[in-house]
Amino acid sequence: MSDNTQFSLDQLSLESLLAGLRNAGEATRLRLLALLADGELTVKDATVILGQSQPRISRHLKLLTEAGLVQRFPEGAWVFYRLGDGAMGDLVRLLLSRLDPQDAVLAGDRVRLAATRRAKAEAAAAFFASKAKTWDQERSLHVPEAAVEEAIRAAIGDKPFGAMLDLGTGTGSLLSLLRDQYSQALGIDASHDMLTVARANLARQGVKSAQVRQGDIHALNVPTDSFDLISIHQVLHYLDDPGRAIEEAARALRPGGRLLIVDFAPHSLEFLRDTHAHRRLGFAHDQMNRWLADAGLDVVLTRDLAPDAGDADRLTVTIWLARDPRIVSDLPELNMTQEVA
Structure with a gap:
């Protein structure tokens, strides 16, 4: 993240700040936060990218959500996660702005994130192609x-x-x-x-x-x-x-x-x-x-x-x-x- 990132002026209580720092201060959770800074993910996405089990990833996301660092959005049978907004979200972005973007672990995560997105894009393209004849007819x-x-x-x-x-x-x-x-x-x-x-x-x-x-x-x-x-x-x-x-x-x-x-x-x-x-x-x-x-x-x-x-x-x-x-x-x-x- 850029050092020029703008943050809100909202303030946190001592208890909230400590809770946020405690929950962010773990390797897997910090990697999850870094991934979510680039967009939304499901639990399945995170398990593929981080190579960890679904129960473990779910547990980490639950803790991050309870701390207000991450927001959870159900969509039918799916659940998407993204960074929170407000003061807790700004706390995460501030922490992530100090990470070395060349860090080997984070770089590897970004490579697997890109591969996951490519797979999703291909699936979306296949769905779009299946409807293309109908939509093309309407656009015409x-x-x-x-x-x-x-x-x-x-x-x-x-x-x-x-x-x-x-x-x-x-x-x-x-x-x-x-x-x-x-x-x-x-x-x-x-x-x-x-x-x-x-x-x-x-x-x-x-x-x-x-x-x-x-x-x-x-x-x-x-x-x-x-x-x-x-x-x-x-x-x-x-x-x-x-x-x-x-x-x-x-x-x-x-x-x-x-x-x-x-x-x-x-x-x-x-x-x-x-x-x-x-x-x-x-x-x-x-x-x-x-x-x-x-x-x-x-x-x-x-x-x-x-x-x-x-x-x-x-x-x-x-x-x-x-x-x-x-x-x-x-x-x-x-x-x-x-x-x-």
């Missing part, structure tokens, strides 16, 4: 993705912002697209397979300020008033009740926060219901505006991305940007790892 039905991404950037602007929430994150494409603008981000998806793809993509691109979690778009396990930007990209047409999802997203917006929605304009391609599980065949401006108004949001931008004249059979993609009209207040920064399960 609308304007090129590059044009959509350009329009999203234009709608959001180039100013940096704080916390981002991407609902139905899928492959994590929006987390990657906007990675230079947010300070921290969370992607939510119902599919463990898609989260595997997203994690592999974010790791490959070196995105460390974003996490992904399994969750329900209709019942988000996030605090109220906690995100500056929330995105719902090509997700609402899969839902029976899009308005409910919009209301839940609005709940999580900070005063002055923005909600970005990207989806299809109304169309008549009925086959998408059967072959792609679409529940809605696009959304009219009036309908979307009603949902946004009912959620207490003001629409500030609506933009249709229509196909070129020679591609009249393609679908139009619409971008809506809405804002929470409340006055921006000095709400505390979201401690994502501590508050989001």
Whole structure:
């Protein structure tokens, strides 16, 4: 880690500091912390990398979690671990910043971590390839993705912002697209397979300020008033009740926060219901505006991305940007790892 790492000004009690130091001061646990500084791991990952038994690794992670040095996130039958946030997380990062990056033991761990990530990336690629025909068919039905991404950037602007929430994150494409603008981000998806793809993509691109979690778009396990930007990209047409999802997203917006929605304009391609599980065949401006108004949001931008004249059979993609009209207040920064399960 760099000596230029920034730490918070939060302070620890004597008891908490001693507990943190005691729990970090063991060889295997310190190696685990060094690995988690590079991203999330499961118990299985750690057993492969460190060459130790599952019960032993689980015991070490339990102690680190109880001390607040590490956070634990269940995802179905899986459990992911990452470094904590706040003062205890800063304590870990401070300790790790003094480690010699050329240390032979840590270097060996990093080599095995890279191999583990390659294996995961290959598994994610295989899953993606199994769905590629379906997804390629759907992408071929609308304007090129590059044009959509350009329009999203234009709608959001180039100013940096704080916390981002991407609902139905899928492959994590929006987390990657906007990675230079947010300070921290969370992607939510119902599919463990898609989260595997997203994690592999974010790791490959070196995105460390974003996490992904399994969750329900209709019942988000996030605090109220906690995100500056929330995105719902090509997700609402899969839902029976899009308005409910919009209301839940609005709940999580900070005063002055923005909600970005990207989806299809109304169309008549009925086959998408059967072959792609679409529940809605696009959304009219009036309908979307009603949902946004009912959620207490003001629409500030609506933009249709229509196909070129020679591609009249393609679908139009619409971008809506809405804002929470409340006055921006000095709400505390979201401690994502501590508050989001």
